Amino acid sequence: MKDLTLTTLIAVFEEMFGRTLFWALVAAAAIVTLLYLYVLIRDRAVSWRKFLLAQLSMPVGAVAAVWFVFTITRSGLRDIGGAIDVIVLLAIAAGGAVGAAILVYTAQSLISRPGTDQG
Amino acid sequence: MSRPLAASRRGFLGLSAAGLAALATTAPARAQTIRSTARIVILGAGAGGTAFANRIARRLEGATITIVDGRKEHWYQPGFTLIAAGLKPASYSVSQTADWLPEGVNLIAEHAAAIDPVAKSVTTTGGTRLDYDYLIVATGLVLDWAAIEGFSTDLIGKEGISAHYHSPEAAAASFRALDAFTDKGGKALFGRPATEMKCAGAPLKITFLAEDMASRKGTRGKIDITYAAQNKTLFGVPIVSEKVRMLFGDRGIVPAYDHVLKAIDPGARLATYATPDGDTQLPYDFINIIPPQRAPQVVREAGLSWADKWTDQGWLEVDMKTLRHLRYPEIFAIGDVAGVPKGKTAASVKWHQPVVEDHLLAQIAGKEGTATFNGYTSCPLITRVGRAMLIEFDYNNNLVPSFPGIIPPLEELWISWLMKEVALKATYNAMLRGDA
Numbered sequence: 001m002k003d004l005t006l007t008t009l010i011a012v013f014e015e016m017f018g019r020t021l022f023w024a025l026v027a028a029a030a031i032v033t034l035l036y037l038y039v040l041i042r043d044r045a046v047s048w049r050k051f052l053l054a055q056l057s058m059p060v061g062a063v064a065a066v067w068f069v070f071t072i073t074r075s076g077l078r079d080i081g082g083a084i085d086v087i088v089l090l091a092i093a094a095g096g097a098v099g100a101a102i103l104v105y106t107a108q109s110l111i112s113r114p115g116t117d118q119g
Numbered sequence: 120m121s122r123p124l125a126a127s128r129r130g131f132l133g134l135s136a137a138g139l140a141a142l143a144t145t146a147p148a149r150a151q152t153i154r155s156t157a158r159i160v161i162l163g164a165g166a167g168g169t170a171f172a173n174r175i176a177r178r179l180e181g182a183t184i185t186i187v188d189g190r191k192e193h194w195y196q197p198g199f200t201l202i203a204a205g206l207k208p209a210s211y212s213v214s215q216t217a218d219w220l221p222e223g224v225n226l227i228a229e230h231a232a233a234i235d236p237v238a239k240s241v242t243t244t245g246g247t248r249l250d251y252d253y254l255i256v257a258t259g260l261v262l263d264w265a266a267i268e269g270f271s272t273d274l275i276g277k278e279g280i281s282a283h284y285h286s287p288e289a290a291a292a293s294f295r296a297l298d299a300f301t302d303k304g305g306k307a308l309f310g311r312p313a314t315e316m317k318c319a320g321a322p323l324k325i326t327f328l329a330e331d332m333a334s335r336k337g338t339r340g341k342i343d344i345t346y347a348a349q350n351k352t353l354f355g356v357p358i359v360s361e362k363v364r365m366l367f368g369d370r371g372i373v374p375a376y377d378h379v380l381k382a383i384d385p386g387a388r389l390a391t392y393a394t395p396d397g398d399t400q401l402p403y404d405f406i407n408i409i410p411p412q413r414a415p416q417v418v419r420e421a422g423l424s425w426a427d428k429w430t431d432q433g434w435l436e437v438d439m440k441t442l443r444h445l446r447y448p449e450i451f452a453i454g455d456v457a458g459v460p461k462g463k464t465a466a467s468v469k470w471h472q473p474v475v476e477d478h479l480l481a482q483i484a485g486k487e488g489t490a491t492f493n494g495y496t497s498c499p500l501i502t503r504v505g506r507a508m509l510i511e512f513d514y515n516n517n518l519v520p521s522f523p524g525i526i527p528p529l530e531e532l533w534i535s536w537l538m539k540e541v542a543l544k545a546t547y548n549a550m551l552r553g554d555a
Contacts, residue, residue, distance in 0.1 A: 011554035022164055073540045074206065075533060076212035079505030085533040 029099075036102045039109035047109070052103035061100020062093035126416040150178060151433045155483050160241055160251040162417075164188035166196075166453030166551065167257035167468045169219045173553030174476050176221040177482075184223070186248055187241065189230040191216055193551075194287060195544060197465050200321050202204035202290035203283035205298060209291040209546075219551045226242065231258070234421035236447045239457045253479060256435055257453040258418060260317060260463070263411045266270050268391075269384035270408060278385045279305075279405040283325065284317075298377070301333045304341025306392055306406025308473030313379045314348040314411040314432050315454050317463040320498035320510070322346075322409055323353065323363060329407075330370050331503035345401065346370070347378035347392060355461060356516045359500075366502060380408065412457050412463075423450065425458045439514065440491040442475050448482070451475045460514055469550050470495045483490065493521060498538035502531045509535040 040046065048105050069092050070076050112119060159175065164186050172186050196211050198212035220226055229243040234254070241249045262284055264272055272278045277293025278302055283290035300307065307329060311322040326346050333339040346353070347368065353367070354360040367374055378392040378399070382400045388401050412432070414424060419433035423444065426436075432543060435452040436445050439459040444450035453471045455463040470492055478488030495515025501507045511519050520528045526535065549555035 008549065008555045009554070011549035012542060014544045015548040016541065069537075073537055075504075075505035075536060075540075079503075079533040079536065081532045082527065082530050083507055084527075088534050088537070 032103055032106055036112065039106055041053045043109065050105050050112075052110040053108065056099040057100045057104040058097035061096040061098075061103075063094050063096070064100070065096025068096075133179065140157065142229065145371045150176055151430075153480055153484055154180045155182045157252045157483050158250060159184050159253045159255065159479075160249050160258060161186040161255040162188075162234075162241065163257040163259055163454070164190070164193070164216045164220065164226065164452065165257065165259050165458075166465050167259075167471060168255065169193070169216070169551050170172045170468065170472055170553055171255055171257065171475065172224045172518065173256045174472055175479070176224050177553065178476070178480055182483075183225070185225045185227060185251075187227045187229065187231050187243060187249070188216060189228055191228065193219060194506055195547060196317070197543060197547065199283045199290045199499070202327070203281065203297065203325055204332065204504070205294040209287040210239050212287040212290070213373065217552055221553075223292075226232040231417050234417060234423065236421060236423060236444075236450060239449065242364075252449060253482070254447075254450045255420060255479075256423070256454055256456055258415045258456050260412045261415050263314075264512065266411045267408060269312070269385060270410075275384055280383070280385065280407040280408065281405065282410075284409050285516050292409070292410065299330065300405035301329065301336055301338055303343065303404070304333075304338050306343045306345070306402055307405040307407075308345050308347060308401060308403045310347030310375075310378065310380055311349055311409055312411040314413065315429065315463060316412045317435065318498065319355055320500045321530045322407070324501045326372060327366070327502045327505065330372060330479065335504075338415060339371075343373070345373050345375050347380060347401075347519055349377075349379050351376045356510070356518070358518065358529070359510055359512070362508070363500075364396065366491045366531075379484065383408070394415055407549060412455075416458060423447070427459060429464055431508075440470055440474075441478050442492060443478055443486065452477060459494065461493075461494055461512075464496045464498065465547055465550075466497040466511075467495065469546075469555070471547050472550070472553075485542070493519075497521075499535055499543065501536065502538060505536055506531040506533060507535040507539050508532070509538065 027054065041054060066089065148513040159182055161172055167188055168188065172184060176184055193214045193216045198207055201207040202209055202211060210475055217226060227243055227247060229245040229247065231241050232244045233242040239251050240431045241251065264270060275282045275285060276296050278295055281293030281296045281434065283293040309326040310321055311319065328346065330344055333342045352360040353363040376395050380390060380391050382391040388403050390403055390406055391400050392399050414433035414435065418424065418435060421434050424433040435456050435458045437443060437452045437457050437459065438445060442452050442457055453475055454468045474490040474492045477490035481488035495511065497511040498506045498508050508529060508531055509526050511521060513519050520526060520529050526532065546555055
C-alpha cells in the first residue's frame, strides 16, 4: 500500500463502515473510555469488587470479538495459517477482552453511587 | 483496598483536550492548488478516470475538467471473483458512475468515438467535439468475446459455461453454473488468454475457489480440474508461478501448459485449444472462459498504440515510469489501457494516480514532474475461502511486500484474506474519492 497515512486509514475505515457508523463507533469508544477515566477520577480509587466482575467479562469479550470477526469474514480457526495470523487473532481477542472489561467496569460505576462499595 | 489517584477533574478535562488537539494536528496539510484555465479531458470514468478526476479537481482552480463515459454503472471489478464464488451478490460490485464524481467535473454520458491527437480533440458518440489541452486516457480495455469461436455471452450460466469477467450479473450466473457443477461432478476447465489481461491472478483464484467449494461439499473426489496456462508458466512472476505450481500439486489441480482456448462446442461440451503441436480438444462439464483482451477500438484507431509491441492488442505507447505518451506529451494513460509490462489491476491504478498527477500539474505549471512508477501491482491471491497470499511485485518480477517480515507474500494466510474481504473495497472506494 502506498502512503499509508492516518488520513488514508480514516478514509478506508469510513468506507468500510459508512461514514456515519464509523464516526458513531469512534464516538462510542471515546465516550466509554472518557467515562471510564471519569469514574476513576471521580471515585479516586479502583473498586476491586467492580474490577472482579469486569475481569470475569473479559473472556466473554474475547470470544465475542473473535466470533464477530470470523463471522463477518466467513472464516474460522482452520484458516489460521502463520505467525501473523495468530498474533492478529490474539490482538482481536485482547481488544475484545479489554473493551468488555472497561465497558462493564464503567457501567457498574455509573449505575452504583460513588463510594458505596469500596472494598 | 483503595488506591487514590493523583488526578483532578480539571486535569482530566485538560488531558482530553490535549488528546483531541494531538489528533487534529496529525492530519497532513492539503497539497497546494494551482490556478489554470487548462482544458483537461478524461476518457473513462472507471477506477482510473474517477479517482483522477477527484484528485485534480482539488488541485486545480479554474480548469475545465471533462470526463467522458457512456456507462451509467460503475463496476468494482475486484469483486467479480467473489461474486462468481457465491461469496457476494451481484450488487456488491455495482454503483453509479455519477455518484463518485466531484462537483465541478463535467460528465458527458457518452463514449468517445474518435481521438485526434494532432488537433487535440475528442469526438463523442453523440457527436460532441471536445478540444483539450491535456488528455487522460483511462478507457480500460475490451474483452474480445468474439475471439472464442462458438461462445456467446447469452450462454453464460448455462450448459456449464461461466465467464465472470463479463459483468456482475454474468459473475452471479457463473456462480450458479459452478454451484450446479460442484454438486454433480465431472471435468472442469479453467485458464487464461494469451494476451495481456486484467488481474492475471483472477483465473487462478476462481480455480482455487472451485476446488475449495467442491471440497467443502464433499464432492471433490468426483471432480477433475485442469488449468490451461497460455505458456509454460502459471503466473508472470517466476517465484509466484513456482508457488502456484506447488499449491496446484497439493490441491490436485492439473496444469495443461501452452494451451490457449480458441473455441468451444457447447452442444458437445468440447473446448478447442491452440498448442505448439496444433489444435487439441478437451471435454468439459464446466468451463470458465476469460477471453483475449485489447485496447478499445477508439484508442487503436487514433494511432496512439505501440507500433512494434502488442500489435494485436494496441496498448497506449507510454513511458513506463511516467505514463506519459511517447509522441504526444500532453497525453497520459491511467489503468489497463497503458502499454506497460504487467499490472492491469486496481492496485496499479492506485499507484498511477500520484505519478500522473505530479507530471500533469508540473506541466501545467511549466515545470518538470519528478514522480515515477515502478510497476507496482498487487494480487491478493485467494487460495481458498478464508486464506490468501498477498502478492505484490514490480516491473522486474521483484516481490515488493508492503509488510516485509510481517506478512510473508508466498504464504497462505488468514490476514491476507481479511484484507481482501474487509479492507480492499473500502480502500478502492477511498481511492475513487481521491482519498487513498
